[in-house]
Amino acid sequence: MDVIDDVERGNWLAGRVHGRTSVGSVAGHGADAYVRILHPRESGHVDDRRAWGVPPSDDWTARRWSDVAAASGRTMHSLVQWGRLLGDQDPNAPGTSLGSLDPVVLAALVPLLASATSTPDDVFAGFWTGHGGIELTSRRQLDLPGRKYVLASTALDELADPDWGFSLGLGWFSHVRSPSLQLLWPDDHAWVLATEIDWDSTIVGGTRALVDSIVLDGRFEAFDVGPDDDLSWDGDTLNGPGGESTA
DSSP states (O other): OEEESOGGGGHHHHTTOOOSSBTHHHHOSOOSEEEEEEOOEEEOOOOGGGGGTOOOGGGOEEEOHHHHHHHHTOOOOTTOOHHHHHTTOOTTOOSOOTTOOOHHHHHHHHHHHHTTOSOTTSEEEEEETTSTTOSOTTSOOEEETTEEEEEEEEOHHHHTSTTGGGGTTSOOBTTBOOSOOSEEEETTOSOEEEOOTTOSEEEEEEOHHHHHHHHTOTTSOEEEEOTTOBOSGGGOOSBOTTSOBOO
16 A cells, blocks of 8 residues: 555545535445445443553454344434434443444455456545544645545555554554544445544445445445435434434
8 A cells, every 4th residue: 555646536536525414425426326334333341451442352342233222222224323322321332433444344345345346456545634643644635525635545455454554654553453544446436435534334335236235244234325314413313312212
């Protein structure tokens, strides 16, 4: 992966991104279909090591949103918000997964993304410049509504290794594989992957076949969404602000 200054590579997306809290405001408008992938949440015992980003060994596991919803009597649906499932009263939550797609999840997506593009070896990644500790802000930046990104060229095979970011100057260390990339697309523009820094999920916009392959893959908690769907907390109208179900 190499940082590039050819930010014009992202101009095609700039023309599609508009709105504020909708799917299309981060993944752009114009794709055949869109899928929302929920970020797995860590669970485990509270431990001082958590403050340093180091998981306390085997006490920590990834949990699915659907399991939490079932246990708490809340409703799973395409616009569900994590804060609405628990009302922000989870004593074992290690923080949030806002704006961060786990590289392990990205690695699992790679074969599906690769099958949906003719240019899997010519891919571009965008990194939000506001992450603390990022060492790339002196480079030219792609300016999208409300966000600026440094771009890097890569190949999907490289992203199949969850440790890809350690050598890029992103601030990764030890067990901490963050910050993550916020944007990813192939040179043929067959799809786009977008992780908004304030959201608890990632959007992929592409062909109907690609979206179906992600939705049907049991490794992901994923839902069909539309470009105008609201992914703010207020977009979850089936779970109340305190976590109660309104369905």
